[in-house]
Amino acid sequence: xxxxxxxxxxxxxxxxxxxxxxxxxxxxxxxxxxxxxxxxxxxxxxxxxxxxxxxxxxxxxxxxxxxxxxxxxxxxxxxxxxxxxxxxxxxxxxxxxxxxxxxxxxxxxxxxxxxxxxxxxxxxxxxxxxxxxxxxxxxxxxxxxxxxxxxx
Amino acid sequence: xxxxxxxxxxxxxxxxxxxxxxxxxxxxxxxxxxxxxxxxxxxxxxxxxxxxxxxxxxxxxxxxxxxxxxxxxxxxxxxxxxxxxxxxxxxxxxxxxxxxxxxxxxxxxxxxxxxxxxxxxxxxxxxxxxxxxxxxxxxxxxxxxxxxxxxxxxxxxxxxxxxxxxxxxxxxxxxxxxxxxxxxxxxxxxxxxxxxxxxxxxxxxxxxxxxxxxxxxxxxxxxxxxxxxxxxxxxxxxxxxxxxxxxxxxxxxxxxxxxxxxxxxxxxxxxxxxxxxxxxxxxxxxxxxxxxxxxxxxxxxxxxxxxxxxxxxxxxxxxxxxxxxxxxxxxxxxxxxxxxxxxxxxxxxxxxxxxxxxxxxxxxxxxxxxxxxxxxxxxxxxxxxxxxxxxxxxxxxxxxxxxxxxxxxxxxxxxxxxxxxxxxxxxxxxxxxxxxxxxxxxxxxxxxxxxxxxxxxxxxxxxxxxxxxxxxxxxxxxxxxxxxxxxxxxxxxxxxxxxxxxxxxxxxxxxxxxxxxxxxxxxxxxxxxxxxxxxxxxxxxxxxxxxxxxxxxxxxxxxxxxxxxxxxxxxxxxxxxxxxxxxxxxxxxxxxxxxxxxxxxxxxxxxxxxxxxxxxxxxxxxxxxxxxxxxxxxxxxxxxxxxxxxxxxxxxxxxxxxxxxxxxxxxxxxxxxxxxxxxxxxxxxxxxxx
Numbered sequence: 001x002x003x004x005x006x007x008x009x010x011x012x013x014x015x016x017x018x019x020x021x022x023x024x025x026x027x028x029x030x031x032x033x034x035x036x037x038x039x040x041x042x043x044x045x046x047x048x049x050x051x052x053x054x055x056x057x058x059x060x061x062x063x064x065x066x067x068x069x070x071x072x073x074x075x076x077x078x079x080x081x082x083x084x085x086x087x088x089x090x091x092x093x094x095x096x097x098x099x100x101x102x103x104x105x106x107x108x109x110x111x112x113x114x115x116x117x118x119x120x121x122x123x124x125x126x127x128x129x130x131x132x133x134x135x136x137x138x139x140x141x142x143x144x145x146x147x148x149x150x151x152x
Numbered sequence: 153x154x155x156x157x158x159x160x161x162x163x164x165x166x167x168x169x170x171x172x173x174x175x176x177x178x179x180x181x182x183x184x185x186x187x188x189x190x191x192x193x194x195x196x197x198x199x200x201x202x203x204x205x206x207x208x209x210x211x212x213x214x215x216x217x218x219x220x221x222x223x224x225x226x227x228x229x230x231x232x233x234x235x236x237x238x239x240x241x242x243x244x245x246x247x248x249x250x251x252x253x254x255x256x257x258x259x260x261x262x263x264x265x266x267x268x269x270x271x272x273x274x275x276x277x278x279x280x281x282x283x284x285x286x287x288x289x290x291x292x293x294x295x296x297x298x299x300x301x302x303x304x305x306x307x308x309x310x311x312x313x314x315x316x317x318x319x320x321x322x323x324x325x326x327x328x329x330x331x332x333x334x335x336x337x338x339x340x341x342x343x344x345x346x347x348x349x350x351x352x353x354x355x356x357x358x359x360x361x362x363x364x365x366x367x368x369x370x371x372x373x374x375x376x377x378x379x380x381x382x383x384x385x386x387x388x389x390x391x392x393x394x395x396x397x398x399x400x401x402x403x404x405x406x407x408x409x410x411x412x413x414x415x416x417x418x419x420x421x422x423x424x425x426x427x428x429x430x431x432x433x434x435x436x437x438x439x440x441x442x443x444x445x446x447x448x449x450x451x452x453x454x455x456x457x458x459x460x461x462x463x464x465x466x467x468x469x470x471x472x473x474x475x476x477x478x479x480x481x482x483x484x485x486x487x488x489x490x491x492x493x494x495x496x497x498x499x500x501x502x503x504x505x506x507x508x509x510x511x512x513x514x515x516x517x518x519x520x521x522x523x524x525x526x527x528x529x530x531x532x533x534x535x536x537x538x539x540x541x542x543x544x545x546x547x548x549x550x551x552x553x554x555x556x557x558x559x560x561x562x563x564x565x566x567x568x569x570x571x572x573x574x575x576x577x578x579x580x581x582x583x584x585x586x587x588x589x590x591x592x593x594x595x596x597x598x599x600x601x602x603x604x605x606x607x608x609x610x611x612x613x614x615x616x617x618x619x620x621x622x623x624x625x626x627x628x629x630x631x632x633x634x635x636x637x638x639x640x641x642x643x644x645x646x647x648x649x650x651x652x653x654x655x656x657x658x659x660x661x662x663x664x665x666x667x668x669x670x671x672x673x674x675x676x677x678x679x680x681x682x683x684x685x686x687x688x689x690x691x692x693x694x695x696x697x698x699x700x701x702x703x704x705x706x707x708x709x710x711x712x713x714x715x716x717x718x719x720x721x722x723x724x725x726x727x728x729x730x731x732x733x734x735x736x737x738x739x740x741x742x743x744x745x746x747x748x749x750x751x752x753x754x755x756x757x758x759x760x761x762x763x764x765x766x767x768x769x770x771x772x773x774x775x776x777x778x779x780x781x782x783x784x785x786x787x788x789x790x791x792x793x794x795x796x797x798x799x800x801x802x803x804x805x806x807x808x809x810x811x812x813x814x815x816x817x818x819x820x821x822x823x824x825x826x827x828x829x830x831x832x833x834x835x836x837x838x839x840x841x842x
Binding site: 045046048054055059060063064066067069070071073074085086087088089090091092095096098099100102103 | 159160162163164166167168169170171172173174176177181182183184185186
């Protein structure tokens, strides 16, 4: 890809974490997708504890969870791009994201990395990003939010 | 809202995931806990007929817009001048002619007086513009005469201003359209005979454009406005040059209005002044639209106002001088307009510049009509919000336009044009009165504003507005008196009528608001009245069973009332009722006069009277079984009695009417085949048939 060209992807899966970074990555991907008419799928995964059945009625009942996807949809609409919102329940967020990206033949998976310095200044990168980086067959972008005084 | 869930296998055996359905997603969007925003699909039609109608509407008016899609355009001065000045500047296309039409009755010598009259009107224009500059500075949020009068003088004065403005906007549409059509048939005389039809079609097109949500988009206005300005200034300059160099020759007109033999007296001069003062219409538009300017809004608006006044003054005075210099006179009915004659003389008949100028004049006049389509609905919405007009006027249509106001304006303007046969000169006398009422109240309000505020330079500012108020009031008196018999009487009657109507509406809304108001410390407690349910039944059928089931969920005191005129059916109905609907008492009322609603209402009255007087009257639910009609012709066949009963019960104290519709495509509620010899399962049920 030349530096002057738009990144080319046909279908991007955006992983929504339910935090402030969601708007940033949806806006970013939507703006990139618009000129090339690429599809966007926004996925939010609700992790279900092993103590509960996988199909327990958790995510469907939560207005907060629905709001995460609805806000992503609204952000994409502001960029005049249609976004397909997907709500999942799974044991492992990373595995669910990778499987969904494969099933939808996505060629890009985008995740956000909230900047949280804990215990002496390391990133709290969690389990999901390393899993996706290791297992996703498509391109993966990890977008770190800007470092501000508050976040550090 | 929960959704059904479907498990999906992943690449690895353990990596299963469940895709959660989101049934709300096509229709709503969550914006907070318990807070939803409806999407366009939620307002979409559900029936095939409704969908077809929506498609037609969408083709005609465009797709529905959400509030967030409203354009918040800020205008630079050049675009603002084009947008807000089209009304004022376009009046130079007919103001000179209106003066000449009055003076011509006093012979050829009187025509010369047109120039001093035009100078007088230009001085008045300068004073009004200076006064409105103060409004721009004092009201950066838009100082319409209604707002200024409301804040500084009082409610009635503001309503007078509002009524005058509403009339002014209607007249702007009518006069500008009539004048635009006159420019057209000045070029193509054959169009004169169909001028009213053209005018109505033009208004219809402007209406559709505004219902589609046409905004005061800069470029749409800029091209014709600046084209008109350029060509009109060029025409005036060329005309003045020829007059100054002595090359101007009097035009020979075949269809000119014949000179009259009246004496030129004060009345005629005042009448000519009053007719020409129509040039001032639209001057207030910039003061109304200050928030649309780019910052610093007030300064930009007041500078634009000055530019507009200078341009209007130059054009109006210039056209009058040129018309006078070339001896141009108004034409007989159906002939070319004075401005068209000036263009013919200066640019040459049939020249490209002549056609360009005539086209630009017609276009700017249509745009002037369009400005009222923005202003009238906004003022009507403002009045509706203040409770002086029906609330519908504040509702926005699919395209964010105030549809009610747009349609009302178009209807009245089209009717006026048809009534006055598209004659600009016949309409003019109705025009100026409202405009000068608005000027006077606005300037008077500003004087009180400065007196109350006493900010730096208030004496000077108040003086300017006071001069403006006095001068416009004098002109108002002149215009009203000299044009009273020509049609101004109509406006004199109309303004107080509109004010009375608005006060009446306000009183009605205020009364209903008082009746509906609750104290701030009121907390709703449990119901204090008992409930009972009456189900009027025509026999036993599925609709009746469903209504009885609904009634049981409302209260324990449920009774069915069977009103009959055929005693032969009663025993059989009662026997079946007790067998099939046990526990619900059936009251049987014989109606030898065959009335249904009357005996039922009388029965309800009797029940109320029998209620212990020391107990609060109970709430009576009248549950009416209905059969859902699938098409329009079925609606004619069924539920007529139910509708009649509902109408009669509406407004009865402590009575709630509940319609329980039975849908025949939902028969699984009745597990076993329904057998009843008193109803006709294969045909329309009794409930519906009655």
